[in-house]
Amino acid sequence: MTRAFNQRISDALMERERSNLLRSVQTLESGNQSVFHKDGQSFLNFSSNDYLGLASSSELKHSYQQAIGELGVGSGASPLVTGYSAQHESLKSALTEWLGFDTALFFSSGYAANQALLLTLLTKGDLLLQDRLNHASLMEAGSLCGADMKRFRHNDLAHLESLARAERSTLAVTESVFSMDGDLSDIEAFVGICQTRGMLSMVDDAHGIGVIGDNGLGACGISELKPEILVVTFGKAFGLNGAAILCSEEMGQYLTQFARHYIYSTAFSAAHARALLQALSMIQTQHWRREKWMELSAMFEELLSDCPEYVSTSTPIKPWVVGDSARALALCSSLKEKGVWTTAIRPPTVPRESARLRITLSASHQHQDVLMLANQLTRFSEEG
Incomplete structure (x- = not known):
């Protein structure tokens, strides 16, 4: 019986890895902030749901x-x-x-x-x-x-x-x-x-x-x-x-x-x-917190509205839909090399062929942070 469970577990994990759908836990060193550290490197955090920046207040x-x-x-x-x-x-x-x-x-x-x-x-x-x-x-x-x-x-x-x-x-x-x-x-x-x-x-x-x-x-x-x-x-x-x-x-x-x-x-x-x-x-x-992310959202929209991957929203959640899971992972990896942290969302969380970066904006971000991310995404879009 134990062997049957072990085989089931092994097969499921192998299938996840083969499909570029394997998830992993990331250990961060400085908590939920707009900039955090991992393995000695600093990252701009565009994956947090801390929309108003209260977590680090x-x-x-x-x-x-x-x-x-x-x-x-x-x-x-x-x-x-x-x-x-x-x-x-x-x-x-x-x-x-x-x-x-x-x-x-x-x-x-x-x-x-x-x-x-x-x-x-x-x-x-x-x-x-x-x-x-x-x-x-x-x-x-x-x-x-x-x-x-x-x-x-x-x-x-x-x-x-x-x-x-x-x-x-x-x-x-x-x-x-x-x-x-x-x-x-x-x-x-x-x-x-x-x-x-x-x-x-x-x-x-x-x-x-x-x-x-x-x-x-x-x-x-x-x-x-x-x-x-x-x-x-x-x-x-x-x-x-x-x-x-x-x-x-x-x-x-x-x-x-x-x-x-x-x-x-x-x-x-x-x-x-x-x-x-x-x-x-x-x-x-503190109404300025909502006003800040709305200002950043308008900026993000202006910079990326011509990119086909960009999905316009009136909320802090900004999907960047690339379709293929491997391509979403590759983009995440490329952004991390530039010190930008995003998360690739893949099936089964989203429908097949709709893998994406789930980008979130926060009142704790600065204009230069959003500009840096937008420049990297624009380059990716232009390269195809």
């Missing part, structure tokens, strides 16, 4: 350090035991007031939040309708939850509406910003269709919260209609980690009673909750 680091000194470094238990503190409650109050929901439940990651929600809420006989490009956490939970899952064509709301069934309990799910393409959903039209057709609406706002919309309100800032369930994550614009499900009071009570990811996971620490509250305050007041 002295103000946020100081707040976290103070909180650790006062509150310690671990919660010690799940939220239903002793892991939920006054700091968590303060964060919940600030977040729900800002986004306009009754309550919020906190999780260790967006993956856990999405899994908790779908696995707890849906059961056999229900219908789950998902955008075809939704995150892997949503797709996996959909396949495991017992509901019948159907995927509508990406951002095709007419297709979504055609799949609705009035006689079935239905949850429809989309993302505000799609993580690999950087494009936006029409949140208002999506929620409107859900309301008209009697479907429960959910939006994963991982890559939108803090960045898009009025005052960084994410999905709630680009639509007058709010989804009934909103998932936000803290590992992108907030510069930290963790996630929250925002919903009605009754839905929150239901998840508290039955969501196993919530019940049986250790809560993030009180110090972490205090730091997240500080990050939220910075998002709400």
